[in-house]
Amino acid sequence: MRTSIAPPATRRWPARRRGPASLSGTGPLRRVGVGLMWLIVLANVAGLGWMALQAFRDTRSILATPWGLPKGFSVENFVEAWTVSDFATATWNSTWVTLVSSVLTVAVAAPAAYWLSRQESRLSRGLTLFFVLGLGVPVQVILIPLFVMLNSVRLIDSLVGLNLVYIGLSMPFTVFLLTGFFRSLPAELEEAAALDGASPAGVFWRVMLPMAKGGMLTAFVLQLIGHWNETLLAVTLLHSTENYTLPVALISFVQQQTYSGADWGGLFAGLCIIVLPMLAVYVWLGRRLTEGLTLGMGK
Amino acid sequence: MTTTALPRASSPETRSTPARRGGSLADQRRRLFVPFVGPALLLYVVLFVVPIFGAVWISFHKWAGSGPMTWSGIDNYRGLVADPLFRQSLGNTLKLLFVVGIAIFVLSFAMALVLRDMAGRKIVRSVIFFPHLVNALVYGILVGFIFNPDGLANSILKPLGVDAPPQWLAQDNLFPLIMVTMVWMTTGYYTTILMAGVDRIPPYYYEDCALAGANAWQRLRHVILPLTWDVFGVCAVLWTISSVKIFEIIWIFGASNGTGVPPAQTWTAAVYTYVTAFSGDSIPAYGAATASAVLSLFLVTVLVVLLRRVMRRDVIEF
Structure with a gap:
């Protein structure tokens, strides 16, 4: 970040000692x-x-x-949290809801994003905008209608229902992120593959997907984080303890404490269970995440 | 939705083999609309777009969730405007949006400037970004412990001679505390975004500044701010959207006071919507709840449009 052009160090002007790259004054x-x-x-x-x-x-x-x-x-607190307070079930529920919904989100959004990024027509521009507009909608708007809809097909208090909701909800951001990503990939390889006789679907599957691995991994992990931490919908849609995801279990644990006396040790163990996987993901893919969440949004 | 997939395709009979020979990759790809875009579009429309319109529809009715819906026109909206609780909730959301928003922006910008040429900036950036990945519930619970009467805050104040520490978690003090927590949690994320913007400024601008003898303030005013203006715009839009849905950090304080519902002084628009529809104590008012959510959507829309107007400047190429 610092340029190699070293400025002459002059005593007369202290601010310059740090060189022209220094911005924040004296x-x-x-x-x-x-x-x-x-x-x-x-x-x-x-x-x-x-x-x-x-x-x-x-x-x-x-x-x-x-x-x-x-x-x-x-590890008493952890054992207690895991067994008595049933964080085990919640962790398992959170894990599989998060994994399944994130995999499916990317699997569904990637082809759509690819198509939208490669097609130059009014339809594709309109559809991209249509997806992006969803980014501005606060979750509470669709909360009640979703509750009513899922209730009518008996998917309330069901992790399958929650999965579906998460996938639908993630479409705007994932399509937006991946469209930008596919746009940044060169088109020459596709044309070459097409000349070699690959079908368009084959081009996507064998040429584009391998190139897009990085972007798709970013999208996947961002969804992983989003779905792992999602609270409002989970609280609304899940009612029985055996279906609770971690945030819901945590809220209900805090609620029980007001009757059974404070159990801060157990609570902190529960907090660790919800934070540590995020820390692990962050240590594993930190840079990619930061870039996906910042540069991706900046475009 | 599927019939518009072939806007420029030739007539149906000639499409099969001749198009394959003559058609470019783009032509063939266009036909993949249904398998490629179809599933995403279907999920998005059914689980996102339809509920939005559903919300608008429900907001014009009086409905308890089951039983008959009765058309009530804009009664729900009128009721909301007259409801002091809703006004307070909306006021809190606006406080989060503007007061917390401005605090976050000033702090993140200052931090981005300090971090630009600071040793160890990568470590700092990774650490301050992390809270963005943590559920806000965690911070709510930690704050609840730090400021409880036996908590960390008072244990620091006691040796300093403060015998009557403030009632941190009293109903009236809770919301300011939540606002401070939001600043703490969120600033790192926006710092990271702003840093990307500040880093983009080529160093020769600063060299020019040095040659022209510009002081720190002039440099900020005439170089850094104009060149990062578009990033500010993006951040403002992001914060507008995310501040309107703040829910869990408020909600956890309700869980810890035993009633399950946080004190009304702390409600945000999202909490209002949830409580009005699902709080079990009274007859659920789906109409009023969705109306309040639709108003939030309206607020976001207006603010984003305004922001784009205000923040629009000629893009500076550099």
Whole structure:
């Protein structure tokens, strides 16, 4: 990011010492800014680290000494959360709903995005816009009609129903993201493959899909994160404990505490269960995610 | 939806073999409309577009979810405007949109500037981005613990001699606390987007600035802001859309007070919609609930259109 053109260091003008690449003004203010940045980083890491550590302590000691450290790593809270509070079922439900709906979302959206990106017609432009407009619709608008619709086909309180809803809901963003991605791929290879006698479907399957692996992985992981954390629809559509996804289970766990007494240890264990997979995905694919969520939206 | 798939195809009889020989890849591809776009379009229309129109339809009725729907015209909307609870919820949503929004923007922009040439910027960026991937419930619960009477905040204040710490989680203080939490959670995401914009500015602009003797403020005003203006526009639209659906971080505070419903002082438009339709205590009012959601959609639409107007500038090529 810093250019190789080193500016002459002059004492006379302190702001220039840092070179022309420096934007944010003079020395002291900047040092404060840098210090604050590291403080924010520290607070972020410490907050989540603290949560993870407290998950290994029992509620009484958490309340007595909230700054205390666990004495050894007793996994009691996790076992309790997993078995008694039934986070196991919720984790399993969340996992398979998230995986299935994300795979299907990409599988359905990718061909559509490919077609829309390669076709130059009023129809394709109109349809792309039609998909993109969905991005601006707040979820609560479709909440009640979806509830009524699913109720009439007996898909309320059903993970299949929730899956379907997630797939439909993800279409605008995924089609939008992948259309942009397919547009950035060169068309020459397709033409060459077509000259070699490949059918259009074959071109898509054998030429475009391998090239689009990166973009599709990004889209998949973004959906994974979105569906794993989705709360409003899950709360509305799922009613029985055995169908709860993790956010719903967490809410109901917090609700029960007001009757059964606070169980912060168990709660922090539950929070770890919902956060850790996201951390794992982030460590695995961090850069791709950041780019997908920022540059992808910037276009 | 399928019949329009072949706008420029030749007549049906000649389409089979001759087109294959003479037709380009594009011609053949056009025929893949139904298998390629069909499923996505079908799912999108059935599970997204139809419910939107359904919502508008329901909002003109009085309906308890089951039983007969009675047409009531714009009564639901009139009722909402007169309902102090709805006005408060909408007010809270607007607070999130504007107050939290402006705080996020000022902070993210400042952070993007600091981060531009700071050592360790990649680490900082990865860390501050992470909250975007975490369910807001988690932050709600953490804040609930940090600020509970025995929590971390008071345990810091006590040694400092504060004997009567504020009632952090009292009904009237809760919403400001939630607003601060939203800023904490969201700033990193927008910083990352703005950084992408600031990084795009070629270094010779700054060299020009240095030659012209521009001070930091002038550089900000005449170089950085104009060149990142379009990214700001995108961020503003993104925040408008996402702030209107804020729900779970509010909801979790209802779960923890035992009633299942958060205090009315903290409701947002999304919470209002949910409670009006599904809160079990009273007869569900689907009409009023959808009407409030449709108003949210209207709000988003108006604001996005306005933002695009206001933020539109001549694109600066560089």
